[in-house]
Amino acid sequence: MTALFKRTGLRNLALANRIVISPMCQYSAHNGEATDWHMIHLGHLALSGAGLMIIEATAVEPDGRITPSDLGLWDDATENALKPALAAVRRHSGIGVAIQLAHAGRKASCDVPWAGGHQIAPEEAGGWQTWSASNLPYKDGENPPVALDRTGLNRVRDAFVAAAERADRLGIDAIELHAAHGYLLHQFLSPLSNTRDDKYGGSLENRMRFPLEVFDAIRAVFPVEKPIGVRVSATDWVEGGWDIEQTLVFAEALKARDVDWVDVSSGGLSPHQTISSVPGYQVPFAEAVKAKGLTTFAVGLITKPQHAEDIIASGKADFVALARGILYDPRWPWKAAVELGAEIDGPPQYWRAKPYGVDKLFRASRPMELLKEEEQPLVGEER
Numbered sequence: 001m002t003a004l005f006k007r008t009g010l011r012n013l014a015l016a017n018r019i020v021i022s023p024m025c026q027y028s029a030h031n032g033e034a035t036d037w038h039m040i041h042l043g044h045l046a047l048s049g050a051g052l053m054i055i056e057a058t059a060v061e062p063d064g065r066i067t068p069s070d071l072g073l074w075d076d077a078t079e080n081a082l083k084p085a086l087a088a089v090r091r092h093s094g095i096g097v098a099i100q101l102a103h104a105g106r107k108a109s110c111d112v113p114w115a116g117g118h119q120i121a122p123e124e125a126g127g128w129q130t131w132s133a134s135n136l137p138y139k140d141g142e143n144p145p146v147a148l149d150r151t152g153l154n155r156v157r158d159a160f161v162a163a164a165e166r167a168d169r170l171g172i173d174a175i176e177l178h179a180a181h182g183y184l185l186h187q188f189l190s191p192l193s194n195t196r197d198d199k200y201g202g203s204l205e206n207r208m209r210f211p212l213e214v215f216d217a218i219r220a221v222f223p224v225e226k227p228i229g230v231r232v233s234a235t236d237w238v239e240g241g242w243d244i245e246q247t248l249v250f251a252e253a254l255k256a257r258d259v260d261w262v263d264v265s266s267g268g269l270s271p272h273q274t275i276s277s278v279p280g281y282q283v284p285f286a287e288a289v290k291a292k293g294l295t296t297f298a299v300g301l302i303t304k305p306q307h308a309e310d311i312i313a314s315g316k317a318d319f320v321a322l323a324r325g326i327l328y329d330p331r332w333p334w335k336a337a338v339e340l341g342a343e344i345d346g347p348p349q350y351w352r353a354k355p356y357g358v359d360k361l362f363r364a365s366r367p368m369e370l371l372k373e374e375e376q377p378l379v380g381e382e383r
């Protein structure tokens with residue numbers, strides 16, 4: 001039995017293996033509403049055989065979008081727009097579905113990456129005034145954000161709560177709170193972006209306060225049987241910024257709150273970061289967080305099945321999350337299963353794709369009750 005393909009679970013959520021589809025912004029929504037792109041995109045990834053799929057960074061209020069085309073979850077229209085894709089995923093796949101709830105803070109109001117990704121000034125079409133911990137722009141010369149006052153902090157916290165309630169209503173299994181990549185909650189954590197002199201700035205305890213308040217607030221409304229994880233940037237990769245030591249303190253505060261996983265990424269806070277990305281470059285950060293007794297996701301240039309297997313088998317992380325690798329090859333988990341001698345959940349329509357010479361590859365990916373009787377004998381005894 002491979003470690004990567006060992007069944008597992010988070011709270012009541014059963015997962016077929018330790019492969020996670022990392023959240024990936026698609027910039028393909030209209031007014032925050034999912035489109036047929038999401039049906040295609042989430043649909044094909046749901047057939048990948050991964051254990052858990054995390055839906056892209058989803059803005060909890062319109063001002064929290066990175067671009068005008070970001071996915072949102074802030075009103076009935078955005079909630080309803082996600083229903084068709086989720087229903088199709090549920091009908092045809094047993095994959096666990098999480099959603100990443102996010103607020104872009106000072107990195108909001110940009111054009112989409114393929115149009116350059118530049119900030120759009122508030123007075124320009126498609127732009128708006130951004131918010132942050134302090135009034136420091138991401139890049140010199142950009143329109144500075146407005147520092148959130150008490151009313152603003154409450155508004156943003158309540159927007160996360162309302163989105164968590166909507167996610168639950170949609171039947172989503174889990175939430176990942178986005179506190180990484182230089183977005184709003186990371187802007188509170190890092191001393192480079194947070195220069196407040198109230199109880200939300202200054203000491204590490206103060207800088208962690210707002211992200212932890214948001215975590216507590218969504219935990220209070222999201223059903224206790226459903227997991228909530230947090231994505232962090234373990235370091236800003238800038239001298240004097242957020243670093244692994246502070247991340248470990250933050251992780252312990254999350255552990256005290258029964259966080260279900262920490263998804264350990266890095267960077268994104270400052271344009272002055274210097275990162276040398278090599279395969280698995282963020283794994284040591286996940287390992288350090290795991291050593292504090294937390295469940296961790298390792299992410300970042302994990303592209304080879306044996307590498308993923310070794311990360312789990314050696315106890316460096318509990319899950320591996322893939323982004324570019326699984327976009328490039330949505331059948332990555334199938335191929336990993338062949339390489340590592342495991343079985344994979346797959347739709348019966350595709351079972352004939354089992355490569356020549358491979359003994360057994362597929363298990364049913366839909367709940368048994370959805371399978372027609374004549375399909376059932378092929379299922380095996382796993383479920």
Ligand SMILES: Cc1cc2nc3c(=O)[nH]c(=O)nc-3n(C[C@H](O)[C@H](O)[C@H](O)COP(=O)(O)O)c2cc1C
Nearest residue numbers: 022023024025056057299300301302322323324325
């Ligand atoms: C197209 C694309 C969109 C992304 N969008 C998000 C996102 O919505 N939220 C997030 O936390 N990270 C996002 N990321 C980062 C990935 O989740 C992942 O952490 C990063 O790409 C490193 O993993 P990889 O080497 O497997 O691609 C995105 C990456 C890509 C390639």
